[in-house]
Amino acid sequence: MSTRMFGARVERNVDPKLLRGEGAFVDDIPLPEALHVAFLRSPHARARMRGLDAAAAMRHPGVVAIYTCDDIGALDVEMPLLIPHPSMTNPQTQRPLARGDVHYVGQTIAMVVAVDRYTAEDAAAMIEVDYDPLPVEMDLEKALLDGAPPVHAAVPNNLAAHFVQTSGDPEGAFRGAEHVTRITVQVDRSTAAPMECRAVAARWDAVSGELTVWDGTQAPISVRGGLASVFQLDEDKVRVIAPDVGGGFGQKVLLFYPDELLVPMAAMRLGRPVKYIEDRRENFIGSSQERTQIHTIELAALKTGEVIGLRDVFLHDTGAFIPYGIAVAQVASTSIAGPYRIPNIFVEFKAVYTPTVQVTPYRGCGRPQACFAIERAMDQLAEELGLDRFEIRRRNLIGENQFPYEREGLLFADGLKVTLDSGQYARALGMAAAEVGAGDFTAAQAKALSEGRYLGLGLACYVEGTGLGPYEGGHVKIHPITGKVYVNTGLSNQGQGHDTVFAQIVADQLGVSPQDVIVVEGDTKAFDWGVATFASRAAVVSGNAIHKTAITVRNKVLQAAANMLDVDIDSIELRDSAAWVKGSNRFVPLAAIATASNPLRYAFNKAAQAATQFAPASKHDGPPLAEGQAPGLEATDYYSPSQSTWAYGVHAAIIEVDPGLCTVKIRKYVCIHDCGNMINPMIVEGQVLGGIAQGIGGALYEHLDYQPDGNLANASLMDFLVPYATEIPNISILHLETPSPLNPLGVKGVGEAGCIAVGAVIASGVEDALRSLGAPKFHHVPLSPDMISGALAQAGH
């Protein structure tokens, strides 16, 4: 291979296996004699349990064990607070099985283990619990008032955290403003809804003392550490494998969900493999959710449209527990100024407990909410100042020569100062305007209107801090028999194509085909230094770690090949899985170099003969392996980013609204985005498209419908509306590639980019479409037909 693989549209290595149905997801792992778990879950949002009777359930044929909080020994404690932060006044985390009180519908109360899932569910339904229901307050604002029913008896006003950050002199900016605009916007609760629900299986080997856990998690290494500590096992005796995982989107990065502890516990106690395969209803009422925030944002502006100050005060719904700390709210608060200069910023949030499923990051992690707030405010400011929506943005975007652009005083989710590192923001905006046809749009809109059709143009810009630390590693090894290259890192993969993009990075350094690079991750026995897959960080952090490692291995290959071919290093080139003397047909295959680099005693094959002690190649002074030298062609290295690297983009759309039916159709959708150098544009586009589809879901359809009593009314895919192909329009994606100056590959993350701007784009477009009908406003997503009809009614229609 002499063509560069970095940047090429390489088809994915993993696809044939998945396409043939040979993927190995957790429930596909053959575990003979496995027992199955079902949970008894709370039907009340708040209640005190007076008693529980599992006797009948225990007698049910096929039931092997039933556990309540009284039966789980040392596990009967609050689970970890993963990301502590001083702003949290009353951090509450969940117990694996409820003790005394329940705090949301779906909370786990008892675990049944039986010969199959059908039997386990029957038995769970036979457990009698005596509840004293308690009052609940589902409204975020009212939950904070004195006397509101508490989610936790010990937490007054349901206040989980309160945090203020300031950059520059916001008060001065508002004093000097020529115009102030202010709006309140809301984004509703949604959920990741990965197509594979969560799943955990465990096997305890009493002979070797080894616990093996298959967990569809985004963080196998962290889960391994937690399990070793909870069960007091040596870390080497715990192996956590995240096999194929059917989508994650953040939901699978929490540790721990109750099952992640209880399933291994049951496997250890019962001496048989145990598995828990979450069903769809449980995914809705038991696995993390995100999004609800209510922002009141004010912009202090000059008549020119230049925004000199921003004040944003918001409420963040954290659900019944706050295991992931304030991460979501903090990301929202530090992304609030978007790609705009706005030098003076005040952000304040309160995180509020509500008796609902806990909130932890879901793809976007606070960014869609921040984007919705600032972009809707920019639209309103433009309207009030009589400026074009593109123009007001153009006047405020950070210029190319202003990077790095620091927001002194704002700390990002990695604890480091927000510093936007690079970009061509204005160019992206111009491209979006051209691609969506902004120039001709006013005429097209007027013509459509004359035909009774309501067209609107929607627009939003976003930024995304990506590639969070602390670090990841890479291990690269050339196999002496096949010459294939083995690569490991500490992540797990939920469909992002790590196996292919990491292979491309390595292929370029070692002159092999990406198909000959075998990436193994998601298994603590393969590589166990690292953190997890989250925050659009895989390509940035693991990608650069692997890149650095591959360079080290390349240098080893060159040195060894130069010795074997008896030429200078500079005369060697690596291609087609071999080292060649440039301009000649003399070469030595990588496999042979790898074999020769490993001093051997036994000539187990032909290549190995050359590496044994009496072979001429081994003749030199000193020991066969020189001091400080390692056998083979192998290296391990790490990459730890100095700060996040900021991707960005501009989305625009043409929206058609039918004011009679109150339906919204996306006629055209345009995405300009920049994630630095692209390793594989095909995979980048896949990530962006998937993100936009989720964004469309969040903009128009996906709303978790919690009732006043705390029950979730739409805990099924029948009622919670995830878009089908029929809801997703054609989308045109245009790339910009501004290399990140912060890492050797010049890459930025892309995992979350697609979803961030969509809500703002749709609301902006719907508002524009209906402007002629008395300017109804849209400050709330998902934007339902009800909201459109309500807004039209308010405008007198």
Place this chain on the structure above:
Amino acid sequence: MTRTMKPASADRSADATVDVALTVNGETVRRTVSVRMLLSDFLRHELGLTGTHVGCEHGVCGCCTVLIDGKPGRACLTLAAQANGYSIRTIESVAAADGTLHPVQQAFKECHGLQCGYCTPGMVMNIVGRFEEPQALDLSDDGIRELLSGNLCRCTGYLNIIAAVRRAAELLGRT
């Protein structure tokens, strides 16, 4: 390659049972199963054909789509007992015996029509089933969207799957 089926298991619940005989991927299968066992569980756990995935168990996501006497159907809404006498085809039967991808699978690979791959077997079975029908398919954008409208995918945003259907039609000479 996981083409072989698992032998009958001894570990059963106390449920009433029923004998079933059906054809799965061309082989005759006889088993005694719980009367309430879903076809999806039967395929996955009794036969070890785990390529058929389960995303909702209420007939909405299409992950469990298999061909029942040649027609795409939901294995999660079908009882194993109901499949008695029928012929079922699962994703494991689609590629050639040597692993060569079927044109629909090949098209998914070329068009990056899958990410996590969890929805993929259901998508592929649905599309394969539809291509096997004698009548011409509507391969306009909207026609393909309609064709895919029984399958959810949370990763891809569908556009590459739409492209894959069109590419598959090309590979199959069905344009």
